Amino acid sequence: xxxxxxxxxxxxxxxxxxxxxxxxxxxxxxxxxxxxxxxxxxxxxxxxxxxxxxxxxxxxxxxxxxxxxxxxxxxxxxxxxxxxxxxxxxxxxxxxxxxxxxxxxxxxxxxxxxxxxxxxxxxxxxxxxxxxxxxxxxxxxxxxxxxxxxxxxxxxxxxxxxxxxxxxxxxxxxxxxxxxxxxxxxxxxxxxxxxxxxxxxxxxxxxxxxxxxxxxxxxxxxxxxxxxxxxxxxxxxxxxxxxxxxxxxxxxxxxxxxxxxxxxxxxxxxxxxxxxxxxxxxxxxxxxxxxxxxxxxxxxxxxxxxxxxxxxxxxxxxxxxx
Numbered sequence: 001x002x003x004x005x006x007x008x009x010x011x012x013x014x015x016x017x018x019x020x021x022x023x024x025x026x027x028x029x030x031x032x033x034x035x036x037x038x039x040x041x042x043x044x045x046x047x048x049x050x051x052x053x054x055x056x057x058x059x060x061x062x063x064x065x066x067x068x069x070x071x072x073x074x075x076x077x078x079x080x081x082x083x084x085x086x087x088x089x090x091x092x093x094x095x096x097x098x099x100x101x102x103x104x105x106x107x108x109x110x111x112x113x114x115x116x117x118x119x120x121x122x123x124x125x126x127x128x129x130x131x132x133x134x135x136x137x138x139x140x141x142x143x144x145x146x147x148x149x150x151x152x153x154x155x156x157x158x159x160x161x162x163x164x165x166x167x168x169x170x171x172x173x174x175x176x177x178x179x180x181x182x183x184x185x186x187x188x189x190x191x192x193x194x195x196x197x198x199x200x201x202x203x204x205x206x207x208x209x210x211x212x213x214x215x216x217x218x219x220x221x222x223x224x225x226x227x228x229x230x231x232x233x234x235x236x237x238x239x240x241x242x243x244x245x246x247x248x249x250x251x252x253x254x255x256x257x258x259x260x261x262x263x264x265x266x267x268x269x270x271x272x273x274x275x276x277x278x279x280x281x282x283x284x285x286x287x288x289x290x291x292x293x294x295x296x297x298x299x300x301x302x303x304x305x306x307x308x309x310x311x312x313x314x315x316x317x318x319x320x321x322x
Contacts, residue, residue, distance in 0.1 A: 077099075120171045
């Protein structure tokens with residue numbers, strides 16, 4: 001285009017010079033003919049310049065490049081949308097009569113957060129992230145029906161509707177315990193709805209799930225109550241075990257007292273033996289103590305000589321132990 005423009009300018013300058021030389025050499029009589037030739041040369045130069053400009057415009061706008069991850073559809077001013085989808089690389093079209101429209105067919109994310117109600121009428125805030133792309137084989141239909149911003153027109157409405165429809169099937173507690181199932185159902189619903197608009201969904205995920213502050217407080221209070229109930233249950237179990245321990249200990253002491261009484265009745269020397277053991281323990285305590293003891297030996301059960309044993313036996317017989 002630049003070379004053709006320069007050649008046209010050179011031809012125009014040459015013709016102007018030729019016209020000027022002819023008018024100067026021919027004198028006044030030939031002035032009219034020189035002016036006519038100059039006008040003709042100027043018209044020819046302008047025509048050549050216009051043809052070069054038109055040719056350059058046509059060459060520049062007759063090709064276009066489709067980048068990687070993109071596809072192109074072409075609008076023709078005569079027949080409308082052409083049904084062919086053009087792939088990556090260099091493509092040709094008719095300037096002015098045809099106009100290419102480039103589509104990005106790579107996977108792109110879109111996020112949506114909505115407030116909806118669960119089956120038990122609890123308000124739930126749910127956020128969904130969707131990875132989507134247009135169907136490469138249906139780009140002509142997408143452009144004709146929705147335009148290039150198809151995702152802004154279609155996805156928010158169907159994501160909102162599908163999320164609310166699925167959440168309404170579950171209670172608030174089930175949304176937490178069965179989160180994977182809820183996510184899968186939302187994904188299936190969205191894929192069916194998006195397929196009607198020739199949009200492909202590659203992944204659907206729940207990124208956020210929150211309940212109202214009142215419900216969160218109620219859940220916390222319920223958990224605290226359950227923990228208190230569990231703690232009370234263990235307290236009751238501990239009390240029951242302590243009761244069994246006391247009963248067992250009392251039974252043991254009763255059986256021990258019964259055995260001691262039986263042993264005393266059968267053998268009076270058993271009490272003397274126990275008296276000797278008690279005297280030994282008391283003597284050890286008195287011997288290691290730094291205090292002075294002024295009680296008599298009979299009070300401390302330390303008198304093991306003389307008539308102490310006879311007094312002890314009479315005392316035991318008086319009380320009916322023998």
